Amino acid sequence: MTTFADETTRVASWRLLLRNPVTVVSAVVLGVVVFVAVAATWITPFGVNDVDVPNALQPPSGDHWFGTDELGRDLLSRVLVATQASMRVAVVSVAFAVVVGVTVGVVAGYRGGWVDTVFMRIVDVMFAFPVLLLALAVVAILGPGTTTTILAIGIVYTPIFARVARASTLGVRVEPFVQMSRAMGTGNLYILGRHIVPNIAGPLVVQTSLSLAFAILSEAALSFLGLGIQPPQPSLGRMIFDSQGFVTMAWWMAVFPGAAIFVIVLAFNLVGDGLRDVLDPKQRTMIEARSKR
């Protein structure tokens, strides 16, 4: 029996995405952030470690848009470069998590049997640890630093991708078109590549966006604790930590780095939500129906 969704003409995903103003604005913001992440070192007005004690603790002004810190360093420059560092950590660690997690999840979901049980038990064990705790454990083993942070966050976020990939794979695997391919004698590789993976892309894209958001938060938390990106490299989390003694007299030291984190994470979250609305079939019917009015 046809449902309403099938009777309406189908609008391309991109266009539906563009109809949501919130998603569009967030995507633009993300675009700016990516630009900063790439070009930070070339656009900073001052050096990140240019100490200028006479000008310490200056409020935002024409020269220093974000003000200066307790050593007279320009906060805007530091925020820009720290953003670049955070984005790098987030992208690399999530990329790691996606590659490993999705592979494990798809294999487990498709093959089933003991492979599935073993992999999923391991994932269950990893899920028994709160995220930050597991990251700290990795740092405890390997020592603080940027590489460790990337590895820690990557390891910690792998299980969620494994679970999402597995759940989606299980769902697609029992679809009639996959069963018909198997009955036909089609090889597993073709089925995986042509039937399974393209149809699990939706939830994975959404999860990637959300995980990027959390990765930024996790990196900031680790840097705050002094266990992430190490000084003299500026990092947003550490800048907030350093601002603790000066909050009342130099509010800009705490506000700007924190706001930077907030804006980036919010943008990733909103884009992720927008993507979910478009890529999740249930949500999609509602959106399409609503946009017809």
Place this chain on the structure above:
Amino acid sequence: MAFFTHPITRFIARRLLHSVVVLLGVLVLVFALVHVVPGDPVRIALGTRYTPEAYDALRSASGLDRPIVEQFFGYIGSALTGNLGVSFRNGDPVTLTLLERLPATVSLGLVGIVIALLIALPAGIWSALREGRASDAIVRVTSQFGVSIPDFWLGILLIAFFATTLGWLPTSGYRPLFDDPAGWLRHIVLPGLTVGLVAAAIMTRYVRSAVLEVASMGYVRTARSKGLTPRVVTFRHTVRNALVPVLTITGIQLATILGGVIVVEVVFAWPGLGRLVYNAVAARDYPVIQGAVLLIAALFLLINLIVDVLYAVVDPRIRLA
């Protein structure tokens, strides 16, 4: 019905078995922690205090000079009897230290989850019932904001505003509940809010989607077709059925909070497990790290198990399978 074949018993037994298996996995991982360290953990832990005598003493005290298999079973054995070794830093028994710090973290966690529920339940339900309208959009955007805020930043801002500037509340520290209730309350407000507000934002979204999912179910339409008042349809049918998944989420959230309070405890100088772990990691105090990780993971599993049991009691599909 016979106890051993009763559906609830069987359900709990399966979940218990599952938790035990996972706990064993955790034990293995925790044990492996010390042995995966590149370099010599004892030497790293001693750092500048290194002397050959101190090295040997610490090494044999922690049992690291014995063969690895023996160490493994020894560790499991003592862990099960409550002995988690001694700290590399100050030689205190780990178990004792953990138990001293536990109440502070638990009170923070509970206060946090209570605040979260007080906000998330009404907001999530209300937002779901007004789906698509302006009030729904406001709730959704606000919860997005809440999810995107770094908790330590929120904590610092709250301290700056309420404690330092306005002077209403203390900037840090902890008072045990039973010694000084008023003090306990004053000290727990800001850290509790920090944890609770962020958790509220996360939970609001889950509550909202659970209610929306239930609202689209056939039995809600049946309820309306009986001419029941909107209030009855909402509460007896929609919300009540949504509470089942919400229960699961609350459990997960509480467990997540327990592990995530690390940063908040540091900001507020809160003498709990989180701050203990942080200090231990900074000092490479492995026995403490192992012990704390094990305890938190075990608490995590315990909470999830309790949630599963409540689930079985509340949902007749499991109770009377």
Place this chain on the structure above:
Amino acid sequence: MTDPILSVRDLRVRIGRREIVRDVGFDVHREQTLGIVGESGSGKSMTALSATGLLDTPGAVVDGSSTLAGSTQLVGASPRLLRSVHGGRIGFVFQDPGTSLNPLLTLERQITESLETHRKMTRRQANTRALELLEAVGLPDPQTRLRGYPHQLSGGQRQRVMIAIALACDPELLIADEPTTSLDVTTQAQIIELVRTLQRDFGAAVVWISHDLGVIGQVADDVTVLRDGQIVEQAPILDVFDEPQNSYTRELLHARPLVGRSQPAPAPHDAPVLLRVDGLDVRFPVTTPVGKSTVHAVKQLSFGVRRGTTLGLVGESGSGKSTVAGALTGLVEPDAGSAKLDGIDVFGVRGAAQKALRRRIGLVFQDPFSSLNPRVRVQTAVDEPLRVHRLARGARARQTRVAELLELVGLPTSFASRYPHELSGGQRQRVSIARALAAEPELLILDEATASLDVSVQAHVLDLLADLQRELGLTYLFIGHDLAVIQQMSHDVVVMRDGEAVEYRPAAELFADPEDDYTRALLAAVPPARPRAAV
């Protein structure tokens, strides 16, 4: 004739800019049943829901008039008025018994809710009445069931409870929206009888919505035929069945598969057996939250299919018929038994021989919407067997072959570049058939292949399948639950129940003179060609 209980005039429903229902009007009288019939998308549910003020689709605008018992206007009525009418004066029964009952409330509570609201009964009075109602709807063991929950009942039993709830407050009108569509044919017959009896006892008017003309024939006194939201015909039942005025109505009547109306073309003489199944046995482990158990899906099944003929495998849900398809195509592991295709051991082959075997057995599933990968064009979907079995070299050769196949199934070759969502249900099923044929199989397994299609579309697809069998000498294993369709397609029939074959005979013999009681019950439950009123 007394005044109508419900009188609808100029009903119109709009969602956004689309008009879903237009210029609909009808009357329903006491102790009479109005049947509203139409295919999917005809707007029949919308009509009934909007006429009774229960429509809640966001953005829907309802115009027109709907008068209850001559005095109460329902269109545009206040929510308060509608609440007093819903449940109190109009009862509703919906299609899906699986989700229409609240899983967390006892059956008693779900019945007493409306009694307390509309009849102001105390809890004790309501409980007594609830027991009476459960007895009236024929629910076995009603006293115990009261304290029980929906998940403990079968689909048919849940529907009985829904009827009890709908009739609880003695309403003047009962709206039944596809109430038997999800049920087995035997259960369906029971529910139809039940509603008929209760209608007499309670003196209510009934609006029965269905896509199945056979069911309408059994229940209705008057019929309204809807198409694309408009009335195409409206007359007493005998007039509609015997002298339909509108061509669409005629088409619907003609497209209905009926027992005793058609048979397949005669089987080729002395055709050898292509597929022989012996003692097939399949068990499934089932994991629930409380533990593992086993379902014995197929028990010692044996049958043979001759080349160029069709074997119909018929049974209700849970009979195990689809499991047979799964076992033969390698999707399900059999626990015992053997199957030989042209002498080759189906369950035993491995490697290259297995792949060759897969080519010789084709498969078409029921649901047109999930039978095609939504991300892949028709061209790629249909040429998959060509690639897998290396039946065409190079892209150009594959393209040509796909075009041939599309023509074979009656589709324009331009469809090759389309995506599934650009095709209708019937068109998608044809693509699935084309794909199955691409491998040039000898045996084609059709697992409820037309069950999800509209009746008129189903008729065309069945004709296509018959033509293909004649032209290509195909052998079919046709799995289904609709006896009329099975009779139309099959030369031999196996009737399955609970995993066992209860009867296995040539179709002509089975339908003329069934031996087993179950087969007889199945045949008796099928709605006959002539409406009840004609008997």
